[in-house]
Amino acid sequence: MSPRDYILRVQNLKVDYQTFRGDVHAVRGVNFDVTRGETLALVGESGCGKSASVKPIIGEDANNEIIREGKIIYRWQHDGRTEDVDLLKLTAKEMQSKIKGRQIAMVFQDPMTSLDPTMRIGSQIAEAVSSSHPKMLKDEVNHRVEELISTVGINRVKTVVRQYPHQLSGGMRQRIVIAIALAGDPQLLICDEPTTALDVTIQARILDIIKKIQKERNLSVIFITHNLGVVATIADKVDVMYAGKVIEAGTAEDIFFDPRHPYTWGLLSSVPDVDGKKENLPMIQGTIPDMKKKIIGDAFAPRNKFALTIDFVKEPPMFTVSDTHSAATWLLDKRSPKVAMPDALKQRIVKMRGEE
Template structure:
């Protein structure tokens, strides 16, 4: 088995935010690994800490955010022969801007209009990073911007390069944002709900586009989403996040075909299913905890009908299920009673397997 080349390692990351209501412990002990050329998905409900974790990796946390502990190690090639490893949390903001942000790690946000400058033609916005990071001559940057626009599927690039963001459709604007993200040949692309605001056909085109570019460039991708349908299409590895913690982690097959955490059961059960006559959509009862208050025990316990007594007292560790798969639930403890996933979900997984894979 060939050895994987690790480019990003996040260990024991804790992040809190100072708010008028008090301190919110938004991220609690997150561990994450990304290898070269692979796609890692972080999935969970809104407010679970997915985007905050990504912003910490980019060094762009909001002013009221504090990293209380943890390590974020990033490895990249300074040139084809020389590989450098940096500890991002020990770098100054200016260093991160010059050496990491946009250059080696780039981010595609949910709403293209928040990433684009309304007063600048889109071509100039694609050129900006190349000129800033690499001092690329204007003419060369212009040519590369045209190439990137064609690469992301914008027809009539010569004409569109002079357009302002408001002159383009939502799908085109998102393509421009992807072109900007790719302009400096980053090694890691973080996509934060990159298709949420788009209609379904454009959504799948954007996902295919990112996958094509990934193959061409050996790019590593982190996908942040609440949509398991997207995860099934794009991910190699999946991290399920709940209340600031990763509660299940594994290959896409592990998590979709053999889910072990009751929260993952709930997420999978809540996906629309065309294979059944039941028109009702399952929803997980209750709502996530308020992270202004200290979480005692398992944060998911109040919403978990399979919760054990210990769940209200002690936080479960990550139990190893296989080499690639682990989950933080006391149900995996050797002394725990045997609890199987809901039969409707088991039937659904069998159907998914029969239909020939998850992607």
């Protein structure tokens, strides 16, 4: 990828959280790029560092958070020029006034944590619009509020404007949160498990809305999820995370049809096949390592039935599979024994490709 293609570049990000039992090394050197107009999905089990990797992008810092190292380069287009800015070097005031909401916005899992239960929906969206566009007249703000509500697929605009959050369904509330996120015309939208609490039908509608808005605005999206079905629906690129690091990265096609890391094999194998026979799904045995302790070798080694001796001694680098695909596993070293993905997963991929 050429330097001019990206809107965001995260480089060697390391984030700790201080606790009374010791520092938790939540992010241990994460690297990823986001291209303008594309969706990058961050995938992995709970506790793998997905949310901790993206919250510094928008300045959502916890009181006990320490950013040990790294850069977050945002390519900012303003006043007819393009400028690269390291977001980690901006003050909290600069992040609030220049970046948050205006350039980068975030949608969280639970809309009720983002909405004020005592304010009408219209007033909450109007507040976001006025904050991002302080020179707008009241009539212009009201028009923009109605436009945003319509943009997220709500037809009863006049009614919804006067309602309170508790009067809306979960899916409707999440649409309002997306509308608020779009109020400042951001270039990058971060979605942190925004459909997890919704049923499958509403989930599909929310994903369709995000894809539609993305296409209309050439919006870049970072989508955090553990749901591989969602990833297949929305992602252009996928970064699989484990124990605070990206351990496989590629296009959605790379990850779903040519996975190379044993952890990715495990994730894909554990997804129910709706067209298949009833069977016990394989599980990834064990749990993620204690992130307060120093990890020696490959963090996944204790759970990896394909682990080599070197996995317990030395951390694997990211091996290049193709121009778009890489994975951090010693199985890709030319000196390692040849280990193929499980037959059941291979058969599933053949079926997904329609090659049966």
